[in-house]
Structures are given as C-alpha cells and as structure tokens.
Amino acid sequence: MEKVKYIELRNKIMNYANIITFHRVNDYEKNPLTTSTTMFEKMMYEIGRRYQPVSLETLVDEIKNGRKLRPKNVAITFDDGYRDNFLNAIPILREYHLPATFFITSGYINSSKIFPWDEGSLVEHPMMSWDQVRELCRLGFEIGAHTINHVDLRKVPVKLAREEIGGSKAQIEREISRAVKAFSVPFGDTSSISRDIIGVVREAGFECCFSAHGGKVTKDSDLFELHRVPVYPNLIEMKMELDNFMTYFDGEMAIHPFRYRDPINRY
Numbered sequence: 001m002e003k004v005k006y007i008e009l010r011n012k013i014m015n016y017a018n019i020i021t022f023h024r025v026n027d028y029e030k031n032p033l034t035t036s037t038t039m040f041e042k043m044m045y046e047i048g049r050r051y052q053p054v055s056l057e058t059l060v061d062e063i064k065n066g067r068k069l070r071p072k073n074v075a076i077t078f079d080d081g082y083r084d085n086f087l088n089a090i091p092i093l094r095e096y097h098l099p100a101t102f103f104i105t106s107g108y109i110n111s112s113k114i115f116p117w118d119e120g121s122l123v124e125h126p127m128m129s130w131d132q133v134r135e136l137c138r139l140g141f142e143i144g145a146h147t148i149n150h151v152d153l154r155k156v157p158v159k160l161a162r163e164e165i166g167g168s169k170a171q172i173e174r175e176i177s178r179a180v181k182a183f184s185v186p187f188g189d190t191s192s193i194s195r196d197i198i199g200v201v202r203e204a205g206f207e208c209c210f211s212a213h214g215g216k217v218t219k220d221s222d223l224f225e226l227h228r229v230p231v232y233p234n235l236i237e238m239k240m241e242l243d244n245f246m247t248y249f250d251g252e253m254a255i256h257p258f259r260y261r262d263p264i265n266r267y
C-alpha cells in the first residue's frame with residue numbers, strides 16, 4: 001500500500017490522542033527537561049499544520065462523553081510551573097493559536113524555591129509568579145495542579161498525599177478564582193502512581209488525572225489514568241511518536257506502534 005495512504009488509514013482507525021509533556025522552554029541550557037525555543041516553535045508549527053490541536057479540557061470532555069476521538073489530536077501540557085513557560089512558550093503558543101494546560105507546583109509559584117533536581121545547576125530556574133499564572137488564565141490557558149511541593153506521592157503517608165493533592169487545588173483556586181479540574185502526578189511514572197493515589201485525586205474533586213508515561217489516550221481511556229507522551233529532542237522523533245511509529249518505552253525508543261497498555265494492572 002502507498003505509504004501516505006497507509007498512514008492516513010491507520011490514523012483513521014486508531015483515533016488516539018497524544019498529550020505532550022513539556023517542562024522548560026529556553027535557550028540557556030541543554031538537558032532532557034528543556035526544549036529550545038527554536039525546537040519548540042518548530043514543533044508548534046508542525047502541530048498547528050499537520051495535527052489537530054485540542055485543549056485538554058475539550059479532549060477530557062470528548063472522552064467523558066465517549067465520543068470517538070478525531071484522528072491526530074494533540075494536546076500540549078507543561079509540568080512544574082517554570083517561568084520560562086510564560087516568557088518563552090506563551091508567545092509561540094499564541095502566535096500559532098494553540099491551547100495548552102500548565103500543571104503548576106503551587107508551593108513553588110511566587111517563590112525562589114529550587115526543585116531538588118535543579119540544585120547545583122549552573123543556571124537559575126525561576127518559577128512563575130501568581131500574576132503570571134493569572135495572566136495565563138486571562139489569555140485562555142488552563143491551569144492544573146501538580147501538588148504543593150512536588151512530592152513523590154507513593155513515598156509519603158496518605159495523609160500528607162491528601163494535603164499535597166487537595167491543598168494544591170485549593171491554593172490555585174484561591175489565587176486564580178477559577179475551578180481547577182486537572183491534576184498531573186509528580187514524576188508521573190508507574191512507581192509514583194497507585195490506585196490509592198488515584199483515589200485521593202478523585203476524592204479531592206479533580207475531574208481527571210494525568211501520568212507522564214504510557215503513550216496515547218483513546219475514547220476508552222480512564223479519566224483518572226490519562227497517559228502522556230514525552231517531548232523528544234528533535235522533530236523527527238517527536239513526529240514518530242505523534243504518528244505512532246515509535247514510542248519511548250522503559251528508557252528507550254522502540255518501534256512498537258500499537259503498544260497500548262493498561263497500566264493500572266501493573267501497579
């Protein structure tokens with residue numbers, strides 16, 4: 001079969017969505033958490049041109065209502081609340097009219113706190129201020145919660161997990177005067193999520209919960225088990241993931257286009 005036809009056909013059949021997880025967008029450091037502004041712009045251009053950009057809220061709504069997802073849906077998310085999201089990503093997102101959701105670590109917003117993994121770094125990693133978070137809301141972007149202190153929820157007592165999850169929702173809602181519906185699990189791999197944690201997220205009043213692993217979502221995805229895909233260092237790998245040719249699995253890129261897993265069974 002002609003290659004292009006095959007891809008089109010497969011996309012029609014699959015009806016999956018990709019939710020990409022970004023962390024930082026800047027040009028002064030090079031590491032897996034950081035996407036350069038040039039690369040970010042290239043990716044946004046491609047997403048706007050070749051894919052169906054969709055807001056996370058719309059996507060969640062479609063899954064909630066059991067609607068078949070349109071092919072090539074791509075949602076853009078950011079974790080942690082770094083200031084460079086506001087400074088560098090927002091202008092590009094606005095230029096290409098792309099929706100995005102920002103999962104912020106509420107206790108780090110408006111503070112000079114440093115995440116443990118950024119300690120000792122040669123460059124600074126300032127966080128957004130509440131004014132900047134409010135400005136994101138005003139511009140139509142969604143704000144989600146990512147705990148207060150970016151704790152590994154499975155490594156703390158349930159009582160503390162509850163405070164971290166519910167507390168971040170309350171704090172953000174107080175600051176932005178808007179309901180916070182989405183939660184993303186810090187670290188977000190299988191070792192930081194459990195049925196109990198998902199139960200706490202549900203009890204806290206969230207409508208959906210996102211991991212940072214697992215691949216695509218489909219209309220049959222559980223709203224509290226929504227998977228995401230990582231951002232890749234280059235456009236080719238990113239598109240291979242979005243087009244379902246390859247995926248990042250257990251630390252390496254693997255050709256395994258139809259790798260749908262049910263992670264709940266693996267916890």
Ligand SMILES: [Zn+2]
Nearest residue numbers: 079080186187
């Ligand atoms: Zn995080």
